[in-house]
Amino acid sequence: MTDFGRSDRAQARLHELVPGGAHTYARGSDQYPEHMAPVLVRGHGCRVTDCDGNEFVEYGMGLRSVTLGHGYRPVVDAVAATIADGVSFSRPTVTELAAAEDFLDLVPGAEMVKFAKNGSDATTAAVRLARAVTGRITVAVCAQPFFSVDDWFIGTTAMSAGIPQQPTVSFPYGDLPALEQLLAGREIACVVMEAATALHEPPPGYLIGVRELCDRHGTLLVFDEMITGFRWAAGGAQQVYGVVPDLSCWGKAMGNGFPIAALAGRREYLELGGLRTDDARVFLLSTTHGPETGALAAFRAVVHAYATTDPVAWMEHAGRRLRAGIEEITAELGIAGHLRIAGRPSCLLFLTLDQHGRPSQEFRTLFLQELLRRGVLGQSFVTSAAHTDRDIDHTVEACRGAAAVYRRALEQGTVAGLLDGRPVAPALRTHAAPRRLEEVLP
Template identity: 65%
Template structure:
């Protein structure tokens, strides 16, 4: 059991005083946790973290899916230490930029050039800008079943909360449905489209046979640039991303999250004829793609190269898949034994799993989620999902299954009474994608 959360609660109040929302990422907000039980962390190692109250947790989510090798993975830290006393940021490129670019292109054979940046939002937005510049078109076709592509206006304008985004920007996005080629064909057939952007797969949705090939063919037919967002799938589905798993070659791809095992690095990659439009020495009109002070600082490039080396020397994806499968089997078996498997289960790709919490009617329930999170926290497990890392051991998985099993009597009681709120203090946790709370609207023609 925990030591309580008094110090975390005090510090969280101070965070709300100086940081809007009390956190720098919506998914890290205290409203994502049971009231009075939002740990403020101090340190981590491997798959474990410690908070300011001295509580130790097996952690899932792992830096918003950005840490696949574990916290404080020594080969990455060693690579970073090696560059610290040689300088971080310069007024000219470094030899490290060349080495990192060559590393990247060696693992993504469908890409001819790469440009590094700091986060996936900048990479996807640069890809959209490049596609618009290359095609001379303004409209973007975006998969509406996938929750998040960018913090920039072209995407934020599609959200229910889009205050501050001009209508002229909001009107340029059309949505299509995943695994539904007809919906994409309708969008592409209605007007000229600059690009089609989607994730090849998500934790809960795999491409149907022929779907990605059909997307590729439709883009070719209509002259649209195909952008695959590999921010999550890269280094978690495979070293070469989802495109390596499913055998589809995009025109552009965007990367982030696990590239640096927690260090801030992302990338835009793609065909040479497109990428060169954002460079020098082209006789075509140049496109402003990416230019930033810290895009190629040495620390994150060194971390990225060490991550690539770790993937080449071992098989972190296989480890994540194996531990994730063991976790799902253990929790789902425990739920079946408790007679609640219709209401609580673990689903998704083993390297990127979530748990589903439903009430007695089978409806997804934030109150039931709150109860499950509470019981897990009390038993030393922290996470809004079961997104795993290669640092999770069998002992970590067994600990997690034991914590889930310990949560099930309370969960079953809540199902029986229909009043989960009686078993926790305060309000239920907020939805994971609070900006996505309202239903999204399918945009096929101009609004």
């Protein structure tokens, strides 16, 4: 039995010092089985080690921010060499110039770029810019999971405490008539969307239609490339699908885990944040750490890796092997309709359904628990280029054991007696319950 004693104590101490016990809600202990939330000490490739000495094959890879693998040597070496000459200065560096040239060579249709530290900064800057360009306030966001920690988006979620009502409206993905009705009925500053997701490829003509609707109604089109960038392709979804947005927002894998994000797009809009305009200036992005040299060096090394190797092909290879192996197991056990693998090969998710075929947090938690016991850590099966055939084989065998337990739960109609502790809960929810923790007095 895998022991989590030290991780459990470290996690308890984290809850005393850090609200939620983690710096990202998706990394919270409530996203894992109780007393089975590893606190990590190191990672190499796709394998990580926790403070109890347990080793896991990791999926999700830093919330999809690591595509080349933890500790990827060319990135680490580039960062180490660069920061030895300083990290943050009072003027731009030649690294900023080189990184901007690399980015604009990579992304079709982008004419200018500005770097930041996290994706929310980029998406919020895009919204601010679109409002300045159009003179409109309302933002239309696609009904997709996440775009920003800032008020314009978080105010529309279950965790809206402390946020005034926002002028943000939503539209369903893949439904052009619904978007057309929305744009015709309101003055919309911008449409913010992921061009594709793990579970949803754009229907034929959809993205072209979105582009045309935005042009017709004087609305800026903003693509969120946080996940699709460097996972669908180095140039993002706009490279894959051939539709160029007015603005695009980047982050996650562009630094292989190092903190870097970017806002890119058409020169006529981004210049409103610069010095070559007579219009009112937009406070676009102005951050102390946005141009620090370490993350820019990491980005440039990532660009080189994508130019000289093919990480996307390997991620997709690993995902296809993993999916095939798991689907063979679930078919053998007769539970293929309850434990399903879905998504793009480089961005796989697992869907956990109960005995009635309904999505179930209880069954999801049971599956997570059994994977952890067998050396697999992940809220998904999102791969990286570091997932070798050996890692996939290990995961398939872990899934074999976990699926057998899952089948027992389906047969008895409950996870009772099989699941230890309370089930996981949605990361964005109104209250801490059902995973509220009692305070431990010092």
